[in-house]
Amino acid sequence: MxxxxxxxxxxxxxxxxxxxxxxxxxxxxxxxxxxxxxxxxxxxxxxxxxxxxxxxxxxxxxxxxxxxxxxxxxxxxxxxEESTLDAIRDALDANSETSRREVAMLHRVEDWRERLLSNGDTALAALLDEYPQADRQQLRTLVRNAQAEKAKNKPPRAFREIYQVLRVLMLPAALGLDAVNAAPEDDEDDQDSVED
CATH class of the missing domain: 1.10.60 (Diphtheria Toxin Repressor; domain 2)
Structure with missing residues (x-):
């Protein structure tokens, strides 16, 4: 046998x-x-x-x-080694989860842009409630410009700018980067104390 x-x-x-x-x-x-x-x-x-x-x-x-x-x-x-293949599998799973979160966040940005363009001040107030650090005046101006561009059949420059502003506003919160952004400030303080 x-x-x-x-x-x-x-x-x-x-x-x-x-x-x-x-x-x-x-x-x-x-x-x-x-x-x-x-x-x-x-x-x-x-x-x-x-x-x-x-x-x-x-x-x-x-x-x-x-x-x-x-x-x-x-x-x-x-x-x-099997451990090497497991590490590759884990990294691919993490990448797919991260990319799913990024895609979901980008869809959320697009939804907010559409809400801002269709509902105006009501949507802007809701956005500011959720993201108080947003610049109200900049967003209001961009929304007004995007609506004027659409009415006059011009290239959608302000439409794209709204997307970029919202993306920068929402990306750190969606990916949990608030804690990461706080860490470099601590490092700068440490460097200042070392230089003294």
């Missing part, structure tokens, strides 16, 4: 089915890595020896050749 312990009858190694499932999981992980943009890939802890294989897989566009190169990438990935 090859592959079994003679005394207990248990298998020494995982079954062929389990090995195949593991290999397909690694292949799917490789596909995710290949689909990432360079900026997203830089945030993932990919070992240096895998980066050329990922780049080569991105470069090849012919279906069969791409599939073959992807299998070659997965072969190299299976040689890595």
């Amino acid at each position: 090859r592959g079994r312990d003679e005394d207990t009858g248990e298998f020494h190694d995982s079954s062929r089915k389990q090995k195949r499932r593991d290999a397909l999981d690694v292949l799917a992980l490789g596909e995710k890595l290949v689909s990432l943009t360079p900026a997203q890939l830089a945030r993932v802890p990919v070992p240096e020896d895998l980066l050329p294989h990922i780049a080569e897989c991105k470069r090849i566009t012919a279906h069969i050749a791409h599939k073959r190169q992807l299998a070659f990438l997965a072969k190299h990935m299976r040689r890595e």
Whole structure:
């Protein structure tokens, strides 16, 4: 009985089915890595020896050749430690959660812009209740200009500016960056005391 312990009858190694499932999981992980943009890939802890294989897989566009190169990438990935692959999976999960939050925040910005343009002062009052640090006069002027641009069929310059202002206003709160923004001020105080 090859592959079994003679005394207990248990298998020494995982079954062929389990090995195949593991290999397909690694292949799917490789596909995710290949689909990432360079900026997203830089945030993932990919070992240096895998980066050329990922780049080569991105470069090849012919279906069969791409599939073959992807299998070659997965072969190299299976040689890595399981902890390395787990770290890559965790980073991809974190990236997908962060990107979902960013997309949700951008949709919220668009909704607020539409509310400001359709409801005017009522929406502006609601926005200021939620974000008291917003500049009332700037937003009111931009809304008025955007409505005039739309009426005169002009390019939507103020419309875009409203989006940018709202994005800058809402991004730190949506991503929980308030605590991060407070930290550099503490560092500057520390540097001042060191210089004294």
